[in-house]
Amino acid sequence: MSLMTKADRDAAIREKLQSDVKVYLTCGIHNWTYGSRKPWDFNCPQCSYAAFLGLIMSLPPNRRDEMQDALEEGIHHMVESAERGELQKMDFLKHPEVTVEKA
Ligand SMILES: [Zn+2]
Secondary structure, eight states: OOSSOHHHHHHHHHHHHTOOOOOOOBOTTTOOBTTOSSOOOTTOHHHHHHHHHHHHHTSOHHHHHHHHHHHHHHHHHHHHHHHTTOOOSOOOOOOOOOOOOOO
16 A cells, blocks of 8 residues: 555645755754655754654645644653653653754
8 A cells, every 4th residue: 555645646746846945854963864864863852853844744735734643643642651651762852943044
């Protein structure tokens, strides 16, 4: 089963063709860029922000709400696990600091 339908692909392509602005999502601390083959630092808020924003932005517009809902549900489960004392593999990260630089 494909994750993207033809309509999804068409919507993603149409959106990209309408914009001539290229955006690189990068962690300024680790110089990790979304789309890089190397894994990001899971303990770094900025790496995680770039990774999840890239994930959302790589989806066609009509699928973003669905992904956002899935991520939000996952976060709720993590919070519930933390409240039960069952979350041991990672601590919650503070919000990342976002900067915009023009090339
Ligand atoms: Zn980082």
